[in-house]
Amino acid sequence: MDKREFKDKIYSVLSGLVKAMANPHRLEIIDLLGQAERSVEDIAKETGMSVANTSQHLQVLKQSNLVRVKRNGNFILYGLANDSVYKSWRDLREIGMGSLAEVEKIVREFRTKKNSLEPIRIDELISRMNSSNIILLDVRPHLEYKAGHIPNAVNIPIDQLLSRIGELKKSKQYIAYCRGPFCVFADEAVQLLTQKGFKVKRLEEGYPDWKLKFLVEDVSSGKIITNG
């Protein structure tokens, strides 16, 4: 094996990995699976794809070891293979937000309508979390909340928010969070609660980003190791 052959092989195998992420549906799947495991049918419904097409995309992700498979009764559950996968997605997402003007524009346009511009960022949240006046609102579906959430967050799924609005107090400062910067549940929560006279902001990032904060990056290998 000469030098050129070696490089051709390496870059070609690695580009296969990148190609596996290089599709809008597959990015959405990765983003979604960052919250919790899900069945194929579930993923299809959530992303608006056909089941067959979803399955095909999941096969692509599986072939590159980006997702892993588990059976639960009649259902097959897909989940991210490890935290590095979400971390890579987060980094690519951030490169995009930082250098592709179009991404920032689409997000700003959407949030303007929802009154959810000026979100607070995760670091600010962490430094203000001890304040007794702040209440964290996890507006994701209960299943995702159950799979993991920010400590002390109250779970009111977005579609129950209106009917359970009596549980909230106008004196508090609410921070609504959901799946991540492209999840609209928190924007919808801000829109609704602002309308009803509550003090509320959205968290820019989502639960998986909060979770990554509490992993220690072994920088020498680039791998991620659970802390505790």
Next chain:
Amino acid sequence: MDKREFKDKIYSVLSGLVKAMANPHRLEIIDLLGQAERSVEDIAKETGMSVANTSQHLQVLKQSNLVRVKRNGNFILYGLANDSVYKSWRDLREIGMGSLAEVEKIVREFRTKKNSLEPIRIDELISRMNSSNIILLDVRPHLEYKAGHIPNAVNIPIDQLLSRIGELKKSKQYIAYCRGPFCVFADEAVQLLTQKGFKVKRLEEGYPDWKLKFLVEDVSSGKIITNG
């Protein structure tokens, strides 16, 4: 703009960014430009592509803001847009090394022939760097060394190594490094120097990885900020 339309737009734009990286030649170009700026002709020669094809791939990278352009006399120099680009490449590379058995196998096979298995990792290097017995050997072309190198490293480009072997001492422990884990200069150096009876190992990572160590990651935004 409804929820589905918003998501379709976002994931589609971001997948464009990932697609721009999702090609073996473009990964090699990113890897190469991590060392120093280069002209199109230069990149073409280094990667074994035609100039027209190289130019086409560079256009793709440029459209996604992964590279930036600068003119120098008759030449146009391409460089990485920022350190985040190399960081993403590094992370993807590491996911691949960790979870695609094939990558690890190709690398091991190649290094076995060069006697350069058992490389030392960058963290170990940092902790042993003060030892007066260790000498760092940068075996990249002089131009890349000039664009940035690990402090105190001695530059002997691989194609001058044999003729300048008199400059080396058998009592020292040499650490050869080059562009990164897929660069073979360091392997060739280890092969040659081992043969001639010197104590030598290769560094697993390359100069750009060392450089990333000394950037502070602003984890809240995912962006990278130069430290000092």
Next chain:
DNA sequence: CAACTATTCAATAATTATATTGAATAGTTG
């Protein structure tokens, strides 16, 4: 400003990726 040179563009052919449909499969549950 003419000649030169590095780079890009345009057109083509070949390959690869994608969505859709409906049939096949495998695994579970009663």
Next chain:
DNA sequence: CAACTATTCAATATAATTATTGAATAGTTG
């Protein structure tokens, strides 16, 4: 073990990506 159900597969048509060739362009230098 039969019936059921979630998932995958196979076939197809459409769309996107890639390498190659040779011509066009833009920018610099004498």
